[in-house]
Amino acid sequence: MDEITKELLAQTSNLHEIPQGAYNIRKNGQLLARNTTAAIQIVSKTDQDGIDIIIAPNTQNQSVHIPVVITKGGLNDLVYNNFYIGENCDVLIVAGCGIHNDSDQSSTHNGIHTFHIGKNAKVKYVEKHLGLGNNAGAKNLNPTTQIFMEENSSFTMETIQLGGVNYADRKTNATLKAHATLIINEKILTTDQQKALTNFTVELVGDDSKVEVTSRSVAKNQSFQAFNSNIIGKAQCFGHVECDGIISDQAVINSTPQISAQDVNAMLVHEAAIGKISADQMIKLMTLGLTQEQAEAHIISGFLS
Amino acid sequence: MLELQNISYSVRENGVEKNILKNISLIINDHQNVVITGQNGSGKSTLAKIIMGIIQPTSGKIIFNGEDITHLSVTERARKGIAFGFQQPVTFKGLKVRDLLEIILPQNTNCHECCTYLAKVGLCAKDYLERPLDNKLSGGELKRIEIATVLARQAKLNIFDEPEAGIDLWSFDNLVDIFQQQQATNIIISHQHKIIAIADTVVLLNSAKIDKVGTPDEVIKFINTTKQCAKLGGTH
Numbered sequence: 094m095d096e097i098t099k100e101l102l103a104q105t106s107n108l109h110e111i112p113q114g115a116y117n118i119r120k121n122g123q124l125l126a127r128n129t130t131a132a133i134q135i136v137s138k139t140d141q142d143g144i145d146i147i148i149a150p151n152t153q154n155q156s157v158h159i160p161v162v163i164t165k166g167g168l169n170d171l172v173y174n175n176f177y178i179g180e181n182c183d184v185l186i187v188a189g190c191g192i193h194n195d196s197d198q199s200s201t202h203n204g205i206h207t208f209h210i211g212k213n214a215k216v217k218y219v220e221k222h223l224g225l226g227n228n229a230g231a232k233n234l235n236p237t238t239q240i241f242m243e244e245n246s247s248f249t250m251e252t253i254q255l256g257g258v259n260y261a262d263r264k265t266n267a268t269l270k271a272h273a274t275l276i277i278n279e280k281i282l283t284t285d286q287q288k289a290l291t292n293f294t295v296e297l298v299g300d301d302s303k304v305e306v307t308s309r310s311v312a313k314n315q316s317f318q319a320f321n322s323n324i325i326g327k328a329q330c331f332g333h334v335e336c337d338g339i340i341s342d343q344a345v346i347n348s349t350p351q352i353s354a355q356d357v358n359a360m361l362v363h364e365a366a367i368g369k370i371s372a373d374q375m376i377k378l379m380t381l382g383l384t385q386e387q388a389e390a391h392i393i394s395g396f397l398s
Numbered sequence: 399m400l401e402l403q404n405i406s407y408s409v410r411e412n413g414v415e416k417n418i419l420k421n422i423s424l425i426i427n428d429h430q431n432v433v434i435t436g437q438n439g440s441g442k443s444t445l446a447k448i449i450m451g452i453i454q455p456t457s458g459k460i461i462f463n464g465e466d467i468t469h470l471s472v473t474e475r476a477r478k479g480i481a482f483g484f485q486q487p488v489t490f491k492g493l494k495v496r497d498l499l500e501i502i503l504p505q506n507t508n509c510h511e512c513c514t515y516l517a518k519v520g521l522c523a524k525d526y527l528e529r530p531l532d533n534k535l536s537g538g539e540l541k542r543i544e545i546a547t548v549l550a551r552q553a554k555l556n557i558f559d560e561p562e563a564g565i566d567l568w569s570f571d572n573l574v575d576i577f578q579q580q581q582a583t584n585i586i587i588s589h590q591h592k593i594i595a596i597a598d599t600v601v602l603l604n605s606a607k608i609d610k611v612g613t614p615d616e617v618i619k620f621i622n623t624t625k626q627c628a629k630l631g632g633t634h
């Protein structure tokens with residue numbers, strides 16, 4: 094494995110060696126390495142590019158890594174990954190995606206992920222995106238995530254985009270049955286002319302289903318971010334969306350949280366706040382001896398941590 | 399030694415000049431506990447912020463250990479050994495109590511030392527180090543953490559703006575002990591008799607000016623007489 098691939102795997106998937114458990118590493122649109130276990134099957138699709146990941150019921154404390162790396166320009170990668178997570182599972186799924194593009198041509202990865210989460214199953218899903226490379230070639234990442242949650246299942250999704258991605262169009266749709274819990278934590282940093290779009294649509298169809306969306310955005314220079322969320326409550330349910338943004342320079346963040354209560358027992362809340370770094374926070378850290386730049390860096394890294 | 403020379407601060411409000419501080423001159427010697435007291439709105443917090451560099455005075459000079467610091471930034475003053483505890487502690491999204499202490503304490507400081515400063519203000523480090531510094535903490539908890547961050551800096555000059563606010567009685571007595579034990583110079587803004595009582599010098603501010611400087615007894619006596627005068631229709 095070359096150094097660039099190693100670095101991308103380390104930074105996006107925290108992989109410093111070949112991981113324990115099941116994995117499927119995709120490089121420049123091709124399979125690089127795969128491992129399956131007794132409980133976790135990974136099967137290439139025959140009708141389209143992508144894989145089916147089948148996790149047997151009752152699988153506990155196991156992980157699946159499905160990193161994607163792109164190390165060249167001019168690639169438009171489209172992949173469909175379907176996860177079937179059996180009842181009573183408790184698993185970690187890590188899907189980092191890194192593009193190192195030193196060319197003048199853009200490279201794009203479109204990952205379409207579908208999760209079918211069985212009854213009582215518990216899934217933590219981490220999706221970290223990174224772009225590297227200094228030339229004009231853009232690094233674009235467009236993830237689409239569809240989540241179907243059976244009764245009493247739980248899904249925690251961490252989405253992290255900490256720089257270098259020129260364009261991202263992130264779409265997440267979820268349907269929750271009774272007692273299902275969905276937690277989404279999104280962190281996005283954009284700089285220069287970068288653009289990041291986020292769309293969440295969550296339908297709460299079962300009683301006592303619950304969703305918590307927390308989005309933290311930092312937009313610097315001339316970058317642009319748009320956050321759209323739509324939470325639809327069709328049962329006795331709870332939904333909470335919190336979107337916080339820090340902007341500087343000429344950056345723009347648009348936030349449109351929408352909630353739709355279609356059941357008298359639906360309880361939906363949204364909060365959104367966007368602004369520059371608080372002067373009080375800056376001054377407090379400067380009274381501790383930090384310079385203005387250091388204070389700013391601390392506040393932003395804490396905010397995105 | 400801290401020397402304030404003719405400090406004035408005014409703002410324009412609706413086209414009218416408003417004096418918030420007028421000709422404040424004061425010398426504070428090392429290792430002294432100086433309490434600044436006075437009614438709400440008399441200018442105490444403004445004076446504290448001017449010493450820290452958070453507000454620039456309209457005129458006047460600040461000399462700290464022989465150096466004119468009037469035009470130094472907050473950061474530079476902090477690095478010269480001035481620490482500041484806010485009247486209203488600042489909250490953060492994403493920073494924990496531990497993060498603030500790690501900014502203050504040297505890189506290789508162990509957890510034990512963080513614990514010392516939290517323990518001083520009556521907080522159990524185990525319960526607080528990983529707590530986010532946000533509004534889920536009560537006003538009293540935030541205030542104690544604020545004081546711990548000042549103590550942790552081990553500065554030459556500490557400024558505390560109403561440190562007792564929101565602190566229960568038991569911890570309040572500990573707070574008084576802390577001020578008495580400090581090797582540093584302390585400027586404490588307070589209305590509390592117990593804090594005034596431990597001062598070497600008390601400064602009474604009244605409507606932007608210093609009304610009286612003296613020992614606790616002298617200043618309390620002065621306050622009582624002027625109250626008396628006011629009742630009798632005096633001009634104070």
Ligand SMILES: Nc1ncnc2c1ncn2[C@@H]1O[C@H](COP(=O)(O)OP(=O)(O)O)[C@@H](O)[C@H]1O
Nearest residue numbers: 409411418436437438439440441442443444445
């Ligand atoms: N930037 C400002 N603009 C207008 N008025 C101010 C400003 N800063 C402080 N003040 C006023 O100055 C007075 C003194 O404020 P402050 O120093 O906070 O008083 P204290 O701490 O003694 O209660 C108050 O009346 C306050 O409203």
Ligand SMILES: [Mg+2]
Nearest residue numbers: 442443444485
């Ligand atoms: Mg005040």
